[in-house]
Amino acid sequence: MGKGCHPLSAVLHLKRxxxxxxxxxxxxxxxxxxHMHEITRLKSFRDAGFLRTNYEDSEDYCEVHVTFQDGTVxxxxxxxxxxxxxxxxxxxxxxxxxxxxxxxPIDAVETYNPRExxxxxxxxxxxxxxxxxxxxxSPDEDWQHGYPHEFQDFMxxxxxxxxxxxxxxLARDTVAALYSAYLSxxxxxxxxxxxxxxx
Numbered sequence: 123m124g125k126g127c128h129p130l131s132a133v134l135h136l137k138r139x140x141x142x143x144x145x146x147x148x149x150x151x152x153x154x155x156x157h158m159h160e161i162t163r164l165k166s167f168r169d170a171g172f173l174r175t176n177y178e179d180s181e182d183y184c185e186v187h188v189t190f191q192d193g194t195v196x197x198x199x200x201x202x203x204x205x206x207x208x209x210x211x212x213x214x215x216x217x218x219x220x221x222x223x224x225x226x227p228i229d230a231v232e233t234y235n236p237r238e239x240x241x242x243x244x245x246x247x248x249x250x251x252x253x254x255x256x257x258x259x260s261p262d263e264d265w266q267h268g269y270p271h272e273f274q275d276f277m278x279x280x281x282x283x284x285x286x287x288x289x290x291x292l293a294r295d296t297v298a299a300l301y302s303a304y305l306s307x308x309x310x311x312x313x314x315x316x317x318x319x320x321x
Contacts, residue, residue, distance in 0.1 A: 124180045126200030126303075131296040132212055133188065133196040135288060141192070150295055151316045152191050156303035158184040161203055172251060173203055186303045189313075207250035207257075227258035228266055
């Protein structure tokens with residue numbers, strides 16, 4: 123779940139906003155079921171030298187199924203076993219639209235580079251293994267990942283005396299869902315209730 127926390131918190135945020143807009147209260151996670159694996163630590167794993175294999179304290183592949191208070195669901199997949207840089211996307215399937223959010227790589231810019239050394243001093247995108255061949259350079263990776271927007275919202279929440287868009291309860295729900303996912307994985311993928319209050 124090292125990388126899965128990002129799409130998980132995005133999904134939890136979208137469901138919060140949906141509930142707040144419809145009924146004035148967030149729709150929160152109710153249960154999770156999960157499977158997590160350490161593929162690169164299997165005795166049968168053959169290291170070709172391209173994947174990172176030195177994880178010591180986390181899994182390298184996971185899938186998490188979240189059920190929300192309103193009965194809707196989300197599926198989160200995260201893996202460190204992906205060549206070609208970071209791949210983050212979020213698909214929203216609703217009863218009135220489908221939205222595909224291509225977070226990374228962004229295909230606004232495409233570059234074909236015939237030789238690695240031609241771009242040796244050029245930043246293309248995060249965690250890409252090679253700059254040779256086709257790649258998707260991010261024109262402004264910080265902006266694309268939303269970092270300036272997060273800072274802007276934080277400062278506006280302070281100056282305007284309001285809660286930030288991604289506040290403490292969202293952070294708390296994300297951590298609670300993550301820990302529940304680890305517990306589910308330990309229990310062979312059984313449903314685990316996400317604790318919504320501190321007891």
